[in-house]
Each structure stands twice: as structure tokens, then as C-alpha cells.
Amino acid sequence: MYLLIFGPPGAGKGTQSLLIAGRLGIKHLSTGEVLRKAVEDETELGKKAKEIIESGSLVSDEIMVGIIYDALKNGEMKNGFILDGFPRTLKQAAALDVLLSELGFPPVKVINIHVDEDELVKRMLGRGRKDDTEDTIKHRLKVYREQTMPVNSHYLKKSIVFNIEGNGTIEEINDRILKMLKSC
Ligand code: AMP
Numbered sequence: 001m002y003l004l005i006f007g008p009p010g011a012g013k014g015t016q017s018l019l020i021a022g023r024l025g026i027k028h029l030s031t032g033e034v035l036r037k038a039v040e041d042e043t044e045l046g047k048k049a050k051e052i053i054e055s056g057s058l059v060s061d062e063i064m065v066g067i068i069y070d071a072l073k074n075g076e077m078k079n080g081f082i083l084d085g086f087p088r089t090l091k092q093a094a095a096l097d098v099l100l101s102e103l104g105f106p107p108v109k110v111i112n113i114h115v116d117e118d119e120l121v122k123r124m125l126g127r128g129r130k131d132d133t134e135d136t137i138k139h140r141l142k143v144y145r146e147q148t149m150p151v152n153s154h155y156l157k158k159s160i161v162f163n164i165e166g167n168g169t170i171e172e173i174n175d176r177i178l179k180m181l182k183s184c
Pocket of ligand 1: 009031032033035052053054056057058059060064084085086087088089092131140
């Protein structure tokens with residue numbers, strides 16, 4: 001299966017995509033993780049991305065599309081993938097459409113997780129990540145509403161979108177996702 005997992009920061013995309021990837025035997029790619037690793041390793045990418053991540057803004061489309069292009073081209077995604085945290089802008093979504101079709105991938109399905117904003121803030125404050133301070137969280141939610149929400153409409157027009165209620169335990173949400181995926 002070729003999946004995108006979509007939803008606001010704190011919705012549980014990382015946790016759920018790891019579970020789904022394990023269950024379906026597909027490759028999990030989190031762009032946030034790629035960036036955090038680059039920051040930790042102090043690579044050129046990491047140096048460029050550090051302040052942006054810590055402020056809760058978005059790394060440039062050019063850099064992000066480059067990361068996805070490399071991953072799609074090197075063959076590790078050809079038997080299935082779940083992309084976690086990408087695309088986050090309409091430009092990234094358009095670039096992904098082109099890349100997938102040029103590289104001969106089948107159409108993607110989108111898992112769209114919905115969680116109430118109060119619950120999102122609570123979850124993020126509990127994670128203890130460096131970009132999970134109260135101010136950064138507010139900023140990331142704003143960035144999500146302004147830049148990432150429109151990506152959902154892009155997929156509603158052209159792909160299968162599964163809307164998942166993301167309140168509940170990790171297992172409950174995972175069951176909902178797997179049931180939805182089986183039904184298609
Ligand atoms: P995440 O782990 O998905 O919450 O991502 C952490 C941070 O990495 C985000 O707040 C952004 O600063 C950056 N990031 C991750 N994915 C992307 C993307 N597709 N486009 C731009 N920035 C991203």
C-alpha cells in the first residue's frame with residue numbers, strides 16, 4: 001500500500017504510522033525524523049533546519065521535496081510506504097504528484113486523523129520534544145491551519161481520503177485505521 005498520513009501536529013501520526021508500517025510491512029518515512037536526525041548529526045541540512053524546526057515554522061519546499069525525491073528514487077519505497085509529515089504545503093503535494101507518476105508509483109491513499117485542538121496541545125506538552133513548548137505549539141497549529149490544511153482539499157479532489165477520529169487510545173485509533181484500510 002502507498003499511504004500518506006495527514007493531520008495536525010500531535011495527532012499521533014508518528015505512532016500510528018510506525019504501527020501501520022510494521023503491520024503491512026511497508027517503509028515508514030517521517031520527514032520530521034529525517035530533519036531531527038540531521039540536526040543531531042550537525043549535517044549541512046541539520047544546520048539549515050535547526051532554527052526553523054525549533055520555531056515551529058516549515059523548512060523550505062525545495063529542501064523537503066529533495067528529501068522525498070531521494071527516498072522515492074533509491075528503491076526502498078517501491079513495495080509500499082507511509083509518508084508521515086509530508087506533504088505539508090500545496091507545493092509539496094503538487095511536487096509529490098509529479099514524482100510519483102514519473103517514478104511509476106500507484107496512486108496514494110490518505111489517512112486523515114482528526115483530533116480536537118485542546119487534546120492536541122495536551123499531547124504535545126506531554127511529549128517533551130524540543131519544539132513542544134507552549135509558544136511553538138501555538139505557532140505550529142497556526143502553520144498547520146494556514147499552510148497544511150489546504151493539502152487535504154487537494155487530496156479530497158483526487159484520491160481516496162480516510163477520515164479517522166483520532167481521540168481515544170493508541171490501540172483504538174490503530175484498529176480504526178486498519179479496519180478502514182481493509183474495507184477498500
Ligand atoms: P514533525 O515531526 O512531523 O512534527 O515535524 C517537525 C518539524 O519538522 C516541523 O514542525 C517542521 O519544522 C519540520 N518539517 C517536517 N516535515 C516537513 C515538511 N514536509 N515541510 C516543511 N517542514 C517540515
